[in-house]
Amino acid sequence: MRGLPLHEKLAGLVRIGIALYSVRDLDELLEMIVEEAMDICGAEGGTLYLVRDSLLEFHITRNRRLEKAMGRERMSDFFEKLVIPISTTSMAGTCALTGKPMNIPDLYALPADFPFRHNPELDRRTGYRSVSQLTVPMQGRSGECVGVLQILNALDENGQPVAFVPDDEMLLSAFAAQAGVSIQNAQLDEKLRRSHQETLFRLSGAAEYRDKETSNHIRRMSHYARLIAAGMGLSRLEVANIYHAAPMHDVGKIGIPDRILHKPGPLTADERTVMESHCLIGARILEGSDVPVVHQASVLALTHHEKWDGTGYPQKLSGRRIPLEGRIAAVADVFDALSSRRCYKEAWPEDKVLEYLTDQKGKHFDPDLVDCFLGQFDEVRRIQATHQDTEEDFKKSEALSSHLSQDGVDQAA
Amino acid sequence: MRGLPLHEKLAGLVRIGIALYSVRDLDELLEMIVEEAMDICGAEGGTLYLVRDSLLEFHITRNRRLEKAMGRERMSDFFEKLVIPISTTSMAGTCALTGKPMNIPDLYALPADFPFRHNPELDRRTGYRSVSQLTVPMQGRSGECVGVLQILNALDENGQPVAFVPDDEMLLSAFAAQAGVSIQNAQLDEKLRRSHQETLFRLSGAAEYRDKETSNHIRRMSHYARLIAAGMGLSRLEVANIYHAAPMHDVGKIGIPDRILHKPGPLTADERTVMESHCLIGARILEGSDVPVVHQASVLALTHHEKWDGTGYPQKLSGRRIPLEGRIAAVADVFDALSSRRCYKEAWPEDKVLEYLTDQKGKHFDPDLVDCFLGQFDEVRRIQATHQDTEEDFKKSEALSSHLSQDGVDQAA
Numbered sequence: 001m002r003g004l005p006l007h008e009k010l011a012g013l014v015r016i017g018i019a020l021y022s023v024r025d026l027d028e029l030l031e032m033i034v035e036e037a038m039d040i041c042g043a044e045g046g047t048l049y050l051v052r053d054s055l056l057e058f059h060i061t062r063n064r065r066l067e068k069a070m071g072r073e074r075m076s077d078f079f080e081k082l083v084i085p086i087s088t089t090s091m092a093g094t095c096a097l098t099g100k101p102m103n104i105p106d107l108y109a110l111p112a113d114f115p116f117r118h119n120p121e122l123d124r125r126t127g128y129r130s131v132s133q134l135t136v137p138m139q140g141r142s143g144e145c146v147g148v149l150q151i152l153n154a155l156d157e158n159g160q161p162v163a164f165v166p167d168d169e170m171l172l173s174a175f176a177a178q179a180g181v182s183i184q185n186a187q188l189d190e191k192l193r194r195s196h197q198e199t200l201f202r203l204s205g206a207a208e209y210r211d212k213e214t215s216n217h218i219r220r221m222s223h224y225a226r227l228i229a230a231g232m233g234l235s236r237l238e239v240a241n242i243y244h245a246a247p248m249h250d251v252g253k254i255g256i257p258d259r260i261l262h263k264p265g266p267l268t269a270d271e272r273t274v275m276e277s278h279c280l281i282g283a284r285i286l287e288g289s290d291v292p293v294v295h296q297a298s299v300l301a302l303t304h305h306e307k308w309d310g311t312g313y314p315q316k317l318s319g320r321r322i323p324l325e326g327r328i329a330a331v332a333d334v335f336d337a338l339s340s341r342r343c344y345k346e347a348w349p350e351d352k353v354l355e356y357l358t359d360q361k362g363k364h365f366d367p368d369l370v371d372c373f374l375g376q377f378d379e380v381r382r383i384q385a386t387h388q389d390t391e392e393d394f395k396k397s398e399a400l401s402s403h404l405s406q407d408g409v410d411q412a413a
Numbered sequence: 414m415r416g417l418p419l420h421e422k423l424a425g426l427v428r429i430g431i432a433l434y435s436v437r438d439l440d441e442l443l444e445m446i447v448e449e450a451m452d453i454c455g456a457e458g459g460t461l462y463l464v465r466d467s468l469l470e471f472h473i474t475r476n477r478r479l480e481k482a483m484g485r486e487r488m489s490d491f492f493e494k495l496v497i498p499i500s501t502t503s504m505a506g507t508c509a510l511t512g513k514p515m516n517i518p519d520l521y522a523l524p525a526d527f528p529f530r531h532n533p534e535l536d537r538r539t540g541y542r543s544v545s546q547l548t549v550p551m552q553g554r555s556g557e558c559v560g561v562l563q564i565l566n567a568l569d570e571n572g573q574p575v576a577f578v579p580d581d582e583m584l585l586s587a588f589a590a591q592a593g594v595s596i597q598n599a600q601l602d603e604k605l606r607r608s609h610q611e612t613l614f615r616l617s618g619a620a621e622y623r624d625k626e627t628s629n630h631i632r633r634m635s636h637y638a639r640l641i642a643a644g645m646g647l648s649r650l651e652v653a654n655i656y657h658a659a660p661m662h663d664v665g666k667i668g669i670p671d672r673i674l675h676k677p678g679p680l681t682a683d684e685r686t687v688m689e690s691h692c693l694i695g696a697r698i699l700e701g702s703d704v705p706v707v708h709q710a711s712v713l714a715l716t717h718h719e720k721w722d723g724t725g726y727p728q729k730l731s732g733r734r735i736p737l738e739g740r741i742a743a744v745a746d747v748f749d750a751l752s753s754r755r756c757y758k759e760a761w762p763e764d765k766v767l768e769y770l771t772d773q774k775g776k777h778f779d780p781d782l783v784d785c786f787l788g789q790f791d792e793v794r795r796i797q798a799t800h801q802d803t804e805e806d807f808k809k810s811e812a813l814s815s816h817l818s819q820d821g822v823d824q825a826a
Contacts, residue, residue: 010423014587017430021594022554024601141435174427181434185598188437196609198704203616203661206698209668248616255622258671285619291611 002042017178026186033179041168045152088115092148101136105163131161138180204247216387222246223383224332231372245297252282304329327366415455430591439599446592454581458565505561514549518576544574551593617660629800635659636796637745644785658710665695717742720777740779
């Protein structure tokens with residue numbers, strides 16, 4: 001926008017504000033903020049820090065010249081994900097501390113009484129020449145600092161670095177105030193989403209008090225389901241819905257009597273029928289909602305035991321007549337059941353589990369979904385590592401299980 | 414802002430945008446939008462419509478002169494909550510249809526080829542003289558119309574109504590774009606919150622498959638708890654947290670064996686001890702979370718059976734040593750248990766329930782909370798009416814209950 005009359009720049013700022021507030025994903029938003037900040041002031045580079053635990057955390061850096069010369073990926077390697085204190089030992093730190101913009105015409109000619117020098121190390125390593133720098137704080141709704149925005153090298157019409165002008169300072173400050181509130185909104189959204197998911201995991205995990213599964217099973221299974229949904233190219237919203245609905249797939253087990261749920265030996269045919277009714281009970285608990293996640297959960301509850309070849313239950317659906325979410329849950333649920341230890345069985349070795357999944361392509365499982373899952377196996381291993389069952393989890397699970405089956409024994413006696 | 418140079422008006426618009434996006438409550442936001450729209454263009458009145466199901470729904474009207482003359486409340490009575498079609502039969506409808514602003518210098522001198530006339534009825538009844546009117550559409554993030562903003566009578570320096578100028582049109586249109594996205598964000602937030610709460614109710618309501626309570630009990634009880642929390646002057650956030658946490662108070666019942674949970678007769682001392690452990694089990698399911706709602710729910714689960722005089726369980730706490738949320742839940746839970754029918758008992762008559770609550774002030778219940786609850790009894794009745802148990806709910810509950818206790822009989826046989 002450099003070169004436009006002030007009122008057009010301001011009108012531009014209003015438009016940009018609307019665009020910012022339309023983005024609800026934090027990462028996407030941060031990218032947009034740096035990009036727009038550079039555009040507004042005709043800068044060649046930009047960096048964004050966020051406040052976290054009274055520190056400034058480096059998030060994004062852009063530099064058009066370096067990206068062109070070495071590619072964006074390689075360029076990023078030069079910038080460590082560093083964390084700096086909110087203090088007068090750095091430009092960004094000072095700015096976060098004072099809440100005031102800092103406009104430096106030449107980084108290599110800082111006044112003698114300046115509390116710190118520009119570190120030429122990065123310029124030396126990249127061959128770039130940093131000249132002018134404008135740093136502004138981003139404020140939240142109550143004026144608190146949520147981050148710092150820093151742009152580098154205003155370019156004149158010949159592409160030569162010049163100083164930022166007072167108009168740039170005013171515009172970037174106004175933009176930073178918009179950016180600050182939009183970041184705060186996105187962070188709040190993220191917190192709410194996390195809160196929601198945590199509540200779901202807890203409530204669904206309550207099933208571990210009746211079932212021999214740990215709440216980590218539900219977490220892992222939900223992550224696997226999300227992974228497959230994303231890998232199959234579903235929309236962001238669909239992926240999120242499956243992720244949020246997955247923890248509820250076994251909620252119907254709440255309606256299964258203890259004597260069947262906790263029976264140590266194999267079930268009789270009648271008992272198996274009752275056990276299998278957990279799909280219908282779950283669907284009934286969740287059915288008829290106009291909230292997409294709850295509807296999704298009811299479909300999942302109903303169909304996660306169907307099999308691709310039609311030998312599953314309760315409806316004996318086959319192939320693509322099984323809703324996609326049910327087919328996804330089948331892979332995720334069985335994979336986790338086999339690959340993790342339960343209090344009544346050891347975990348299968350990884351190669352045996354993979355062999356089983358592959359063998360069941362077109363029998364139990366939708367072949368495409370198995371391929372999609374196996375194609376992202378690094379991520380699967382990461383999920384396993386993050387949500388590992390501890391020795392304590394087992395003790396808890398075993399104690400509960402014996403508590404409940406003992407009651408059964410008491411009663412029989 | 415009328416009379417300021419354009420760039421200052423635009424800078425003002427940027428500031429107003431930031432303020433709008435800081436508000437996450439829809440009602441508060443709509444008030445603010447009308448207020449700011451009037452300020453931006455120096456108008457005396459303003460009206461806001463929202464699109465709903467392909468219609469325009471009237472939401473707010475402001476008129477400084479009439480409010481001064483007759484008070485805001487009485488003035489509102491003149492404006493019905495009307496719903497108008499999105500069509501060329503009205504100014505707002507036309508504007509929503511075409512997506513273009515309409516600037517009318519004099520409502521009583523509409524061009525002869527105009528598709529409709531100004532309705533002088535309201536002016537006649539209120540004694541107000543409508544002159545100039547500026548109507549603009551509010552767009553959402555994809556340009557779709559989310560509502561219409563209409564301002565009335567631009568005032569000159571002598572307070573006389575004059576026409577709106579082209580600058581007003583431009584500024585109000587830019588503002589309406591900001592307003593549209595902020596409304597959409599607030600609506601999305603509301604939808605998400607509703608989705609969370611519905612999920613919570615469903616999952617917590619799953620307990621009805623083990624317990625003899627209906628899921629309406631959980632809804633009513635959560636509403637009562639919210640009512641008391643709000644009445645005691647807790648902050649909006651605290652009230653919301655209690656409302657979201659309340660459905661989970663009985664989650665620990667999942668860990669109680671069927672033979673005790675579904676025993677038809679009175680429990681033995683040992684059985685009662687097991688039954689009462691549902692508070693500890695619930696707390697354990699929910700404990701140790703850094704998510705405020707889940708933490709709140711764990712406190713609620715643990716303490717909702719404590720009594721003010723120290724005769725409750727499991728910790729025999731008394732007075733204010735019982736966390737406030739536990740004391741609130743006690744009133745809400747017992748009131749609903751008494752005042753509603755269960756499959757094993759009839760509902761108590763209202764006067765008997767009120768007598769009991771009053772009698773138990775200082776025994777079972779915190780006296781202040783009982784007073785606060787009874788002081789809002791109209792609202793309590795509204796909640797009862799909205800979440801009434803149907804005959805179907807009982808049949809379901811009875812069928813389940815007999816299904817589970819029959820299994821107990823089978824086993825004993």
